[in-house]
Amino acid sequence: MTREDARNYNIKWRIFKYYITFLDANFNDTISIEILTNHDDLQLREKDVTSLKSSDWITLNDKIFHLEETGTTQFKSWWEKKIDIEATHKSEKEKLFAEMKHNYQMMKNEFAHTQNYEKIEQYLKDAISQAVVLHWLYLPEYEEFIMENRGVFPDDTEKYYDHYHTIEDFVNYVEGHGKKISKLGDVNLNKEMKFKVYSRRWGHYDTYSIYRTNDGWKIDHATRRGKAQKNGEGSLISNFENDSIYYPELFKLSMEQLWELADQTPMEVSELQEYLNQIAEWVSITTKNVPRFLSEHSIL
């Protein structure tokens, strides 16, 4: 399973959840893209509409999704599963969740202390039996990278929840600490900003164009351009290495934290630019202040 497959799954799951808010769901209805509030999905739409279309589930026409016949079949099977589970277990939803949470906490306790794997195995087995029911009552949405690591989609509940981490995610989701879908940061997404940094190799400042993207940064510079992770690894760090730019130890952490902050708050581009300026100047000062003997002895 690729990250893209997992993202497609989440989009379908979100559409499903949207539809079932209407109890007499009409499977031939159209749906506005506005329910997919996450910029990740909008980015996906721009980037790879073809992939989504070929997912044989939905078609995308401008800003409207249409459920197709095959998609409707899968959609209906989810719907039937939910109805079936609700009929038999709805009244015990809270009780079942409390039991699953208890099993999770006991596992956590075991991992932290005696690590008695026989007990862990039993708690996990019990938690799975609760999760396979609760999944259709809470309809949780998960991070794509977890699905990728598990190698199965969450609707394959027996296999998906056969792991301490997925039970932990479920508990976190119900308690409001799960996957965050924020579009607050969309105001500063894919906007051109500058990163002006001193290069020891060239003896002057260089100015990169930098964009915050849905999964990191994009760098545009005369010689090197491309994607960087949230912490700058990738095109930003490789530019530094190429141009003898020496960054402080906390640089990567700073870039990652800034990305998160910009994603979770309505940070204006001007404010984000100011923080990037501070980081760039910090890198420049570090680079300028490299001890002179290192260059005198051709070490750097």
Place this chain on the structure above:
Amino acid sequence: MEYSRVGFVTFADIMGWKGIWLREEPKDVLNKMLEITNTVSDRIAEIKKELQTKNLDLEMDIHLISDTFVITSSFNEPKRGVDVPLDRLTVEFNKHGEIIQLLLKQCLDNLLLIRGATTYGGYEFQGSTFIGPAIDEAASWHEKANEVAVFITPSAYMIVENRTVDDTIWMNRKPVMKAELSHTMSVCWKDEENIIKYKEIMDKNKPITPDIAPKYMNTLGYLNED
């Protein structure tokens, strides 16, 4: 207190280190110690690679502080959601024991004898500075065996007592001790080759005077056990 590493720690030192420079060329002894450390390090690297195929990311190191070998191990958290063996701890315990077995063997091959203790708990280290409860426990027990042996301390015993461990590596045997310890396990190291090597060392270290005789004879006792 939170520690970035939680796992098994072994301290094992050379028996008869004091005055070894009178019996052997000091530089030769130092070279032997480094050679032993390097051989063990190579095996550690192989073990790490083997475990990576099971999605297990083991941190394991051997350090040498004067005449004391320090072996540390702990697992890094696996990637979220990736399948890993549930009983990682037994895997770590067995691999840790395998490394001690190799260390014992390497020492014997170089006519050196060691004794030590393995514990379990939290610890930190930077370079050759170690700190944490696991370090204190291993350091305070490692000279308590009165024979060639590496045994587990109470903290390690508590965590492995109900596990099915590899009995070619760990045995339910209490070495002759200078301190009372009702329950423990020790690393197995008896085989024909090691018995011959051990007797060769005893022979070389004659005279076996009363102050050192108990250690030699207790070890011989282990080697003669059925």
